[in-house]
Amino acid sequence: DTAVSQTPKYLVTQMGNDKSIKCEQNLGHDTMYWYKQDSKKFLKIMFSYNNKELIINETVPNRFSPKSPDKAHLNLHINSLELGDSAVYFCASSQGWGTPSGNTIYFGEGSWLTVV
Amino acid sequence: AQSVSQHNHHVILSEAASLELGCNYSYGGTVNLFWYVQYPGQHLQLLLKYFSGDPLVKGIKGFEAEFIKSKFSFNLRKPSVQWSDTAEYFCAVYGGSQGNLIFGKGTKLSVKP
Numbered sequence: 001d002t003a004v005s006q007t008p009k010y011l012v013t014q015m016g017n018d019k020s021i022k023c024e025q026n027l028g029h030d031t032m033y034w035y036k037q038d039s040k041k042f043l044k045i046m047f048s049y050n051n052k053e054l055i056i057n058e059t060v061p062n063r064f065s066p067k068s069p070d071k072a073h074l075n076l077h078i079n080s081l082e083l084g085d086s087a088v089y090f091c092a093s094s095q096g097w098g099t100p101s102g103n104t105i106y107f108g109e110g111s112w113l114t115v116v
Numbered sequence: 117a118q119s120v121s122q123h124n125h126h127v128i129l130s131e132a133a134s135l136e137l138g139c140n141y142s143y144g145g146t147v148n149l150f151w152y153v154q155y156p157g158q159h160l161q162l163l164l165k166y167f168s169g170d171p172l173v174k175g176i177k178g179f180e181a182e183f184i185k186s187k188f189s190f191n192l193r194k195p196s197v198q199w200s201d202t203a204e205y206f207c208a209v210y211g212g213s214q215g216n217l218i219f220g221k222g223t224k225l226s227v228k229p
Binding site: 033040041042043044045048056089090104105106107108109 | 159222226
């Protein structure tokens with residue numbers, strides 16, 4: 001059973017389109033994240049939700065909008081895609097936020113987004 | 117602000133060579149430290165983690181790391197690498213004040229058969 005699953009795994013789309021990446025975790029975790037890995041493999045946090053509430057919102061264009069319908073899901077919607085949005089987007093989850101026992105973060109398999 | 121530095125961008129070794137990847141972090145409070153591995157085209161997998169206690173931590177696949185608080189370091193080691201260890205290795209720190217993992221820029225390890 002996949003603990004953190006995200007779809008689609010690969011996505012090729014044209015500039016200007018709107019697309020969504022879905023993420024689900026079956027670990028019973030309270031906290032979920034979106035990370036972006038650029039072409040140089042650098043990983044950076046984008047958003048974090050704890051119990052469906054947004055707790056981290058890094059400097060990300062407002063074309064990116066996360067949505068958490070429940071604790072087990074955190075979807076990422078991207079409007080008006082640009083070439084620079086091409087990257088690998090990783091969803092992740094952890095048991096808690098800011099507590100020692102919850103600090104192991106488990107990652108999904110990534111979604112490879114290519115904007116052409 | 118917390119930060120993580122990985123000194124080696126690309127390390128090339130022959131099979132059976134010993135490995136040590138450097139990682140330094142900057143954060144004055146209590147930290148949790150991690151090493152993740154990313155095999156080509158795959159997702160991040162947890163290799164090992166340090167929360168407290170014994171500063172020498174053993175992980176999966178024969179990897180270990182040593183937390184040296186005075187040096188703000190958490191170096192990854194393996195006595196004998198294999199070709200299958202070829203991957204990107206990321207050091208990360210979790211400090212409660214920021215509530216998320218801060219990653220280093222990664223070290224690419226290439227093991228020649």
